[in-house]
Amino acid sequence: MLSQSLIEDVLTAALSTGGDFSEIFVEDRFTNNFTLQSGKIETCLSGRDFGIGIRVFKGLQSVYAYTTDHSKEGLLKAAKNAAQAISGNSIIQLAPFVHESVENIHPIHLNPQEVDKSRKASIMKNAYDSAKNYHSSISQVTVRYMDEEQNVLIANSEGKFAEDKRVRSRLAIQAVAVRDNQMETGFHGPGAHQGFEFFENLNIDHFANEAARIAVTMLDASPCPSGKFPVIIDNDFGGVIFHEACGHGLEATAVAKNNSVFANRIGEKVAPSIVTYIDDGTIQNEWGSNNIDDEGEKTRKNVLIENGILKGYLIDKFNSRRMGMESTGSGRRQSFRYAPTSRMTNTYIAPGTSTPEEIIANTEHGIYTKYMGGGQVNPSTGDYNFAVMEAYEVKNGKLGKPLKGATLIGNGPKTLQLVDMVGNNLGHGAGMCGSLSGSIPVNVGQPMIRVSEITVGGTKGE
Template sequence: MIKQSVIENVLQAALTSGGDFSELFIEDKYVNSLTLRGGKIEQSISGRDFGIGIRIFSGLQSIYTYTNDISEEGLLIAARRAALAIKGGAAGTIHPLHPEHITPIHKILLTPNTVEHARKADVMRQANEIARSYDERISQVGIRYLDEQQHILIANSEGKFVEDTRIYSRLSIQATASEGNEVQTGFYGPGAHAGFEFMENLDLHHYAGEASRIAITMLHADECPSGKFPVIIDNEFGGVIFHEACGHGLEATAVAKNNSVFANRIGEKVAPDIVTYIDDGTLPNEWGSLNMDDEGEKTRKNILIENGILKGYLIDKFNARRMNTEPTGSSRRQSYRFSPTSRMTNTYIAPGTSTPEDIIASTEYGIYAKYMGGGQVNPATGDYNFAVMEAYTVKDGKIDRPVRGATLIGNGAKTLQLVDRVGNNLAHGAGMCGSVSGSLPVNVGQPMIRVREITVGGTKGE
């Protein structure tokens, strides 16, 4: 990418106004995106993005800038300009750079950039055909294919010099069902930190079929009752509710500023004994996994809550200074245009001992949320509001009628305390997470769980 000697000169230039730490993040990314509608490829975009981010610390002051100018002169100008914002003393010094090897944890069999678009389009057409043929009431299907290949180099004034290549693949399927004036949609979006082999091995009948089944099921579902009920949340993407309502509150981005309900509570009981909450960036080929984070730290398995006790947070390098602790391999950013901060990778509730059948059978009346939709959360308070894409009532220990218009309303910390059953069927779902350092691939996961009481917003009173 750029000569090591040039990197050393830029790191030193960034410290000219008294900074005590400087860092370069060099990124070279290739992206391929295809969209299919009406059985035809509607859009095909391929692009390359290259740039460099420069970050400087001086105590608890942080400065960030980025540039597309890769000449030594251009980089030195950018570094010195950023350094002017630091009100320090004498220029800091850098340690000699020591190239470090990161052992890849993800097996990549088929690099997407070596695969012709025709093969990618063929997978999309197969998914489209499966989704459309599910039922004659499927009126529209949209398929989006995405692959990314990102090569990064991270160097800093402490001597770190490390490179990594990341490859992501995802297929998003949306089916629309129509009958008369009724219209409903279903969605599934599997993804992985893997090459094109992921696409070729996808069970398209499952994913495309599920997107259509959800849309058809919800087409003539009853209106959801409103009130406070026990709520069973199924596995996989059901974990999004705790990702949003609890996970963000465990990131140092919020904790270090005391903008979290979990701040200063290490060692406290925050959930029942049956709840263990984990963020693990080392799971092979999972959508949210990384060999290393965006500060060059190896990712790890961070146990955040263990048997109900708050054990730790997700911490980046800068917030580690604020908290007087060490980073946890949790620093992430969308691209060189963003300064990194603490973010989740693959976050999930660990499996328990209950079976899904037992959880449902032991529920006299409640709501079963099979697939979650989108939602909103206030990270400072944990208050959330989530739509349910596919829901049912539960009566006398059995799943009853499908209902639509269901919304789950509550507070993450309080909801966590009300979990009374945890299943044994852990699964993960792929999604995108937005925060101050951009939009990132993350997994959310859990086994089936039951929450003793959640306020359910519906379209009819109970």
């Protein structure tokens, strides 16, 4: 992507004013994004994005610059501009590069860049037809197709030199059901760190029908009551609530500055013993997985909470300096336009021993949330509110009528302490996560869990 001699020159220039560490991140990305609506392809966008990010450290000072000019003059100018913000007395020498052999633990069998657009359109049309034909009340279906190939090169003044190729694929299906003056929406968005074979092996009818089923079911839903209830949160994307309300609080981005309720609490009991919380970027072909992070460190399985005890954090290279702890292979960024920081990959609650049937049967009265929607969280406190896309009443240990308008309101660390049943049906859901270093692909996951009490916002008087 760039010659080794040029990279050496750039890293040296970045250190020219006294920095103690320099890094270059080279990215060459190819993307395809298509949208199908009303049975027709509405948008068809393909592109290439190439650029270089340059970072310099001096103690606890970090400077970042990026450029799309890959000429020697352009790169040296960007490196020297970054260096101008650093001042020091000594100039360090680059360590000899050690070319790391990056093991590909996410095999790609069919690169989407080599697949004709007509085959991609066929995948979208199949999803559209399945959702549209699910029920007569389905008035609109939108299908979005995405694939990308991201090639990266990461080298630094400590001698790291690593290259990697990442290929991701995703299909997003949204269905709208209408009856009289009422409109409801359902959504599913499966994705993987995988090639076009992902689409060929995907049960498209299942995901399309689920998106449509949610929308149709909610047409007959009753307004959700408000109050404090036991809440059962189903597996898969249900894990988004702890991703937002707890996961971000375990990232060094917050912990290193004591902006997290989990700061300085390693070894403390922060959850019931039935809760183990893991971030694992090595799960084969999962949406949030990588071979290496965006600082060139191998991704790994990081156990954050084990049997209720806080064991560790997600740490990037710069914040490892602040914390005096090693990087956990968690430095991630959206693109070369962002400096990396600590981010999640595939974060999930580990499976327990209860079956979903046991969890429901042991709940006398409460709310069952099958699919979560969007939400908001304050990372420094863990306070959250989340919309629920599909919910049901639980009465006398059985699922009852569907409920609409449910919102879960609470505090992540406190909610974590109130988990009293953990199922055995672990599932993962694909999503995008936004933070300081941009929007990145992540998985959220969990088995079905029960929280003994959550404040549910709904409709009073029901």
